[in-house]
Structure formats: C-alpha cells, structure tokens
Amino acid sequence: MPKIGVILSGCGVFDGSEIHEAVAVLHAIDRHGAQAVCLAPEMELNEINHLSQQPTGKKRSVLMESARIARGDVTPLAKVNGADFDAIVLPGGFGAAKNLCDFASKGADCTAQEQVARVLKEAQKAGKPLGFACISPAVAARVFGKDLGPNLTIGDDKATADGLEAMGATHQNCEGDGIVVDNRHRIVSTPAYMYDQRITSVFTGIGKMVDKVMEMARQPAAV
Amino acid sequence: MPKIGVILSGCGVFDGSEIHEAVAVLHAIDRHGAQAVCLAPEMELNEINHLSQQPTGKKRSVLMESARIARGDVTPLAKVNGADFDAIVLPGGFGAAKNLCDFASKGADCTAQEQVARVLKEAQKAGKPLGFACISPAVAARVFGKDLGPNLTIGDDKATADGLEAMGATHQNCEGDGIVVDNRHRIVSTPAYMYDQRITSVFTGIGKMVDKVMEMARQPAAV
16 A cells, blocks of 8 residues: 655644645545654644734643644654655645745745654655645755756746745746646646635645646555 | 525544534535635634643634635624524534534534524525534534434434434434435435545535435525
8 A cells, every 4th residue: 555645734724734735635545545753843833813813922832732633643844754755745834934944924935844854855855746735845956956957837826936946946837726747856736725715726736736646656666 | 696605613534623524514515616715613622732632721713714725705604694694504623522512512402602603504594505524423413313203314323313312313224325314304314424535425425415405406495
C-alpha cells in the first residue's frame, strides 16, 4: 500500500491548514487505496480568532492542532525521512504561508521551516512526486525555486505569482479546479481556495492533483 | 437554492465536530447545489489535547472553533429559527455528545443544549427533514425520543443503542456506509465514524444521508 505523507500546518484556514482542503487530500488518497500519514512540524502558531479573523495574541501547537484533522494520528516531521514516502502532499491554508514558511509576512524573502524543507528535499531527491494546494506552492518555490525552477500555480493572483517567480519558480495561471503538472520535477499543484470557489470545485481540483501524484508514484523516476 | 442548516459543535473529533464528517456534509450539500449555513451554540467546550486525548483543563468557544470548519462563516443558533431552513444536518464527533447534549457523561439521563433542542424542534414541527451522523442521533433521541419515538442508527454498538432506546428512540443496526431512514418523521441517520472505517466509507454514508435529506426537502411534508 503506497504511503503518502501529508504535511499539515495546524487546523483552520486563518492560522493553520485549510480544513476542507486537508480533508479533500485525505479523501483522495484513501480513494486510491493508499495510506495517508499525517505529518506536522513541532512549533507554535499565532492563534487567529476565526470569527473576527483577528489575532488573539495566544499561541497554539501546530502539531497538536494538526492532530484534530488527523483524528489524533499525526507524526512530528523531525521523526521522518521524506524518501520513505511514496509521495508528499501539502494542503493550503494560511498555515502553509505562516508556519511551514513565512511567505505571508516576508514574501519572496521568506524562509521555509527547517523540517519541512528537509523532508521535501529528501523526497524530491529520491524521485518522489510532490503535490501542493492553494498557497502551499509558496513553500515549493522557496525550497526548490533556485535549484530546480519548478512550474507551479497559485491560481491567477499576480502579486502572489510574482512572489513565487522572484524565488525562482515559473508560475502558470490555472482555473480553480485544474492542475499544473511539472513532469520533469514531478511536482503537481492546484489553486483550491486561492479562488473564492465552491467546496465541490476544491475537491475536484485536489482530486485531480492527488490522481496525478498517485500516477507518478506508481511510475518511479529513474533517480 | 435550498438552505441547509449544519449544526457544528466545535472543531475536532474529541471535543467538537468530527472534521471529516463535517466536511463530508458540507461537500454533499454543495454537490446538490444547495447552500450550507453553518450554525453553532454559544457555549464553552472542555478542550481535549488531540495528541494525548487528555483534557487540558482549558476551555474554548464552541462558536469560535466551529468557525474554523466554516471558514469564518458561522451563525449563533440563538439567531435562527429552525423552520427557516429546508433541512438541518448534524455531523458527529464527541462535541455532539458533550456540547450539543451531555450524552457522553450522562447517557440516557442527558439534556440537550437549549438552542439545539429549540432549532431542531422548530424544523421538525415545520416538516423539515433532519440528518444525523455518527453519535449525533443521541441528540435526536433526547429531543424527539419521548414524543416521536424515531427510528435511528448509531451503527451496532449495543451500549450506545440501548442509551438511545432508553430515551424513547428505536435503534436499528446499520453498516458503516449505510443509512437508516425514518420516513414518517423525516429523520435520516448514518453511522460514519461510530465504526473505525475509512474516510471514503464515511463520505459514502454521509453522501447517502444528505441525498435522502435533500430528496425529502424537495418533497415538502403536509404539515
């Protein structure tokens, strides 16, 4: 049974993983008869009140909040090697741009969280496909932009796309339920809630992204 | 566009709404071209660390945490009338048995949260169909058991089923991705994560439940 790492960043669109996207990823992986292994970095996040969308000034644990989406079963990123998975997928949500990297505040000057960068590089070097939804291609641009210059999409928001290109990625506009496939680097991305779209469209786009990632995972790269 | 109330109880299986179930409900409603209106009571929940599954001793707001699943858009139950919706659906999670009622600690002696009971009764009296997943049929048994004696399922757990029957409901065993339909009272239920089953099965069962609820919503009852 293929084992797919899913890197979460908390639980809730404004300070963690976007919940609908994360569940769409888990659903699509299970649909392929593969095992989703939920992963998260051990770090704090800045809590956002999801009613007012304002910071509360309090902190929460990214790992502990991610466990809510994972029904308790989440592994610290520090304990895994990216090469041990058949693929790795990142849902979006502001947590991807605030916790997995700090693109939300620093744009193209952002830094990727250390364990996230390590695990993604290990997987990529081992030829494993990678999938990114919503704003999480910013993490891919930071980690792989200079070395690989991957093709990615975050939809059609010019300022965000410019940020990804400034980090060395090539941005390709994409409709809400579509995907952009970088066959050379085995990286697939989909805009998801980068558009204000219906949950069924988000599921369609993420479903296509996971389908492509699973297809690549079944055809190992010559590394 | 039909308007379906979705009553949430927080965000996370051990102290709130089960996240996969809640998203499956929202996805199924959108698939029918209907509008999901997320609702939650204004009350506190006892926070559970989802890694250790132990209480932290801290409180969180049910409404504020439910807003995470609702992407910020959640309405306090106190502000709505159940009769104004075309149907009402409750996902499960311990929040349904700890916050929407206290079945988790009191069993058949439980009390339903006041606003939850009012909104469900208003909808039922107006002939609107009601859908329940996982442990949330315990809320239906408490609110309607004595007056209506509805047919419900929580899967096949005897102790839980006995609790529902002690409140006046009739329990019917049901497979994981199946539904139990009470046509007379327009109440549909599905076991979801009452079984340790795959997320795709949970989506299948909840999809069938919402399909039936939507079918009933399109054929108004003679009230």
